[in-house]
Each structure stands twice: as structure tokens, then as C-alpha cells.
Amino acid sequence: MSLDPTTLLAIVGMAIGTYLTRINGLVLVRRFPLRGRLAAGLEAVPGAILIAVIAPTVLATGIAETVAALVTVLMARRLPTLVAIIGGVGCVVLLRALSAGR
Amino acid sequence: MGAALSPHLGRFGVGHKATAMGLLADEVWALAVRRAGERPLTPAYYAGLALPLWVMWVSTTTAGALIGDGIEDPARFGFDFAFAAIFLCLLVGLWQGARRSALPLAVAAATALVAHWTIPDVWYVFLGGLAGAITGALQPTADHAAANPDTDRDDVG
Numbered sequence A: 001m002s003l004d005p006t007t008l009l010a011i012v013g014m015a016i017g018t019y020l021t022r023i024n025g026l027v028l029v030r031r032f033p034l035r036g037r038l039a040a041g042l043e044a045v046p047g048a049i050l051i052a053v054i055a056p057t058v059l060a061t062g063i064a065e066t067v068a069a070l071v072t073v074l075m076a077r078r079l080p081t082l083v084a085i086i087g088g089v090g091c092v093v094l095l096r097a098l099s100a101g102r
Numbered sequence B: 001m002g003a004a005l006s007p008h009l010g011r012f013g014v015g016h017k018a019t020a021m022g023l024l025a026d027e028v029w030a031l032a033v034r035r036a037g038e039r040p041l042t043p044a045y046y047a048g049l050a051l052p053l054w055v056m057w058v059s060t061t062t063a064g065a066l067i068g069d070g071i072e073d074p075a076r077f078g079f080d081f082a083f084a085a086i087f088l089c090l091l092v093g094l095w096q097g098a099r100r101s102a103l104p105l106a107v108a109a110a111t112a113l114v115a116h117w118t119i120p121d122v123w124y125v126f127l128g129g130l131a132g133a134i135t136g137a138l139q140p141t142a143d144h145a146a147a148n149p150d151t152d153r154d155d156v157g
Helices: A005-030 A036-060 A063-078 A081-101 B002-008 B014-022 B026-038 B043-070 B079-094 B098-118 B123-138 B140-144 B149-156
Strands: none
Touching (some): A036 B002, A036 B123, A063 A081, B014 B043, B026 B043, B026 B079
């Protein structure tokens, strides 16, 4: 592994940029009263971002990923999180092996 | 992420907030929001959540960068899917019932998918999140959201 100065500079720059956007979120929200529809919209943000990040993986990669995602959700409702994650990963490995074997 | 967490940081001083934002990773943020739904978020809980995760994150990423070349195909072990599985578990924790959560999540997922197919790079994350937030604000149940102190007061009066 080698470290290129340009890469290092890019990482440091991204770190500063990311930190500024996070502080910005706090500062901006303090200027607006949070209630009604604005609060409801803000409340929907965490779930919406999470599902947006994984939507292509879960819905547009293949049948193995989609089925494994369903299994993960069903497990997560009843079992500890770690069990559900391991179960989901195991499920995707199994289904990929099955679909590759055909 | 900071904006969505902000209503729950009432017990945080300025120094706490500045540090908390620096340690804010996706998973830390999701678990903190989930905790805030159950009871008030304290700086101590946040530190106990974020510090071990940060140490693990940096140390295992370093290890991955150093030895990762030895693993030819991460997909063979399903490592690539672990990320999606973690997010799915976080989503189950954030679920607030079909009436409030179903529509924003469905719109966010559909928007992200369409954006993923039509626009290069990772704009689909931003567009999906934005569409979900707008849906959350505009859907009929938004008026009666628990986060709305004004309607609560009207009910009492």
C-alpha cells in the first residue's frame, strides 16, 4: 500500500468539507422553528436517506440480493441485529451460489 | 444528518455538539435517532455509541487497506451485502408504523432507483432522501405528527 500526496490531500479536503456540512445542518435548523410539516419532513429524512443508499443494491442487483434483503428485514423484526446481519449475509452467499450453479 | 439530529440535541453544549458532529457516521446517526425516539439523547450515550465505533472504524479500515489486496473478491463472502443488511436493520428500528413510514420510504426508494439508472454518480442518495422528506412533510398524517407540539396543545385546550 502506498500513499499518494494527492490522495491524502483529497481525503483531508473531504474530511473538512464533510465536517462543515454537518455543523451547517445544526446552525441552519436553529434559525427555523421546527413544527408541523417541516418537523414531519425532517423526521422522514433518516429513513429516506438509509433506504436511498441501499435501494440500488437491494432492488436492482439481482434476485439474490432482493430475497436476502427481505429475509434480513424479517429476521431483524424478531432477532438481535447482529443475528439478522449475519443471517442476511449468509442468505446472499447461499443464493448467489445457487444462481451461479445453474 | 446534522439537521435531522438537531431537535434531539437539547442536552448537548456547544463543545458537545461540535465533537458529536465530528464523530457522526451513518450508523452512529441512525442509532442516535432511534435512541432519541425512545428517551432523551444524552452526551454520555452518544459518546458511548460514537467513540468505540470510531476507533473500530478507523482501525479496521486501516487493517482492510493493509491486507485487503489479499482478498480477491469480497462478494464471494457476501461482505458487500453486509452494508445493506446493516442499513435494513437500522430501517426496521426507525419504522414508526405503516401510516407514517410506508409512503416516505417507498417514494425515497423509488426515486433513488430511478435516479441511479438515469443520473451518474451518487446523486440518487440525495434525490431519494429529498423525495422521502418531501413526502413525509406532505402526506396527510404529517399534520398530526408526534413532533408537532402545537396540535398537542390544541387538543388539551
